[in-house]
Amino acid sequence: MEVNNMSFLSLFIFLIFSIVTVSADTPLSPSYYDLVCPEALPTIKRVVEEAVANERRMGASLLRLHFHDCFVNGCDASVLLDQTSTIDSEKNAAANVNSARGFEVIDKIKFEVDKVCHRPVVSCADILTVAARDSVVALGGPSWDVKLGRRDSTTASRAAANANIPSPFMDLPALKENFENQGLDEDDLVVLSGAHTLGFAQCRTFRDRIYNQTNIDPAFAHHLQTICPRVGGDRRLAPLDPTPSSFDNKYFTNLVSKKGVLRSDQALFTGGETYEIVKEYNENRNKFSKDFTKSMIKMGNIKPLTGERGQIRKDCKKVN
Numbered sequence: 001m002e003v004n005n006m007s008f009l010s011l012f013i014f015l016i017f018s019i020v021t022v023s024a025d026t027p028l029s030p031s032y033y034d035l036v037c038p039e040a041l042p043t044i045k046r047v048v049e050e051a052v053a054n055e056r057r058m059g060a061s062l063l064r065l066h067f068h069d070c071f072v073n074g075c076d077a078s079v080l081l082d083q084t085s086t087i088d089s090e091k092n093a094a095a096n097v098n099s100a101r102g103f104e105v106i107d108k109i110k111f112e113v114d115k116v117c118h119r120p121v122v123s124c125a126d127i128l129t130v131a132a133r134d135s136v137v138a139l140g141g142p143s144w145d146v147k148l149g150r151r152d153s154t155t156a157s158r159a160a161a162n163a164n165i166p167s168p169f170m171d172l173p174a175l176k177e178n179f180e181n182q183g184l185d186e187d188d189l190v191v192l193s194g195a196h197t198l199g200f201a202q203c204r205t206f207r208d209r210i211y212n213q214t215n216i217d218p219a220f221a222h223h224l225q226t227i228c229p230r231v232g233g234d235r236r237l238a239p240l241d242p243t244p245s246s247f248d249n250k251y252f253t254n255l256v257s258k259k260g261v262l263r264s265d266q267a268l269f270t271g272g273e274t275y276e277i278v279k280e281y282n283e284n285r286n287k288f289s290k291d292f293t294k295s296m297i298k299m300g301n302i303k304p305l306t307g308e309r310g311q312i313r314k315d316c317k318k319v320n
């Protein structure tokens, strides 16, 4: 009898210990909202689909917002905070000002999700992560399971955004280092740059490339010069690949034919190890899609706030 009681006790202790260890190791879980608000994820998907149906580019913009969130002190919705006397908004960082978009869609999602859940239980950071996935799916890309349970920051940093969001003028070593600082390797760099299969870039981000670089297809450079003059027209748009509202592998086909729009895009096909990866994705669309999902999960898991850290914002634009 006594032996039995002892083994039950040790089993019990073992179980408690395992639960504690597991939750410390894997703070995020795909089923995080299943009990507390099963309607949360379908609601996010619905609003994203409506927004993308209304304007195809919005899918691209939402995907980019998640990236700009995760690269600045982790995926904590810091990118969504407005400027106040105590918040130095990341919206004013070089990469975001007059460029980052989709904030109204995030606000709409938050409103609808809090309504269907009857209280604010879903974080803005999780909304950004799920909206990025749903955007890719809405534009014909692959799907993946998003791990959930991120909490929202109470701070933002324009300086950290300026330091950490990569610039389109970077060369390959700089891009690699930038991604390494986030725990992402050069495979992640290449496959995540494939997000540029969606969306648009402003003239000011590719002017230097089309007038100064030689590793560019001349007819393509000439075409972009008709959109983007040497002086003025800074905000005129060119698609980042020939099919900016379809998630396909034409971005990589473009790189192979020296038709990358940004200096940082073409840099991936200038030699080194990334050259072979670009070639592979050009030849194998399924491999691109599959690897993209893996690296998106990796990016989405950068330094989440969990447990008691951070908060669940009531308004994604403000701390509670």
Ligand code: HEM
Residues within 6 Å of the ligand: 057, 059, 060, 061, 063, 064, 067, 098, 099, 100, 101, 166, 167, 168, 169, 170, 175, 189, 192, 193, 195, 196, 198, 199, 200, 201, 202, 203, 205, 240, 262, 264
């Ligand atoms: C590798 C380094 C990267 C650089 C230097 C870079 C830079 C840029 C630039 C300059 C633009 C154009 C912005 C504008 O003109 O307003 C852009 C657009 C975009 N980027 Fe990146 N990016 C990078 C990686 C990524 C990653 C990892 C993702 C997502 C996983 C991403 C998603 C997008 C999307 C979807 C757009 C189009 C946005 C729209 O049309 O609203 N980018 N990027």
Ligand SMILES: *[C@@H]1O[C@H](CO)[C@@H](O)[C@H](O)[C@H]1NC(C)=O
Residues within 6 Å of the ligand: 207, 208, 209, 211, 212, 230
């Ligand atoms: C081309 O490069 C030169 C020298 O770096 C620079 O001064 C000039 O602004 C560049 N031109 C464009 C259109 O970016």
